[in-house]
Amino acid sequence: MMILSRKYWSNTNHEHDQPAHLQLRDPNIPEIVNLPKYAGPESRYCPARVYEYIADDKGQLKLQINAQNCLHCKACDIKDPKQNIEWTVPEGGGGPGYSIM
Numbered sequence: 001m002m003i004l005s006r007k008y009w010s011n012t013n014h015e016h017d018q019p020a021h022l023q024l025r026d027p028n029i030p031e032i033v034n035l036p037k038y039a040g041p042e043s044r045y046c047p048a049r050v051y052e053y054i055a056d057d058k059g060q061l062k063l064q065i066n067a068q069n070c071l072h073c074k075a076c077d078i079k080d081p082k083q084n085i086e087w088t089v090p091e092g093g094g095g096p097g098y099s100i101m
């Protein structure tokens with residue numbers, strides 16, 4: 001509920017057919033470094049829960065990126081322990097549009 005509220009308040013919209021604006025430089029880092037060494041910090045610092053560790057059919061936790069929920073705060077671009085997340089500007093001028101600030 002809180003996640004949906006943040007998304008609503010930020011008035012952030014994305015075009016659904018655009019390329020992902022969040023990329024991993026090395027797709028293996030989350031499972032081989034971030035999860036075992038730092039307990040998957042991306043699933044905690046992101047205010048929109050874009051990053052989720054979900055078990056695959058073998059029970060192995062894999063990082064899922066829900067880029068459509070991104071609020072464009074850029075925390076992940078700064079806080080990833082290995083600087084493995086690359087945030088790029090989304091197409092179409094999307095982003096937060098706070099009306100009460």
Ligand code: SF4
Nearest residue numbers: 046070071073074076
């Ligand atoms: S920029 Fe990164 S930390 Fe911020 S909402 Fe988007 S995915 Fe989450």
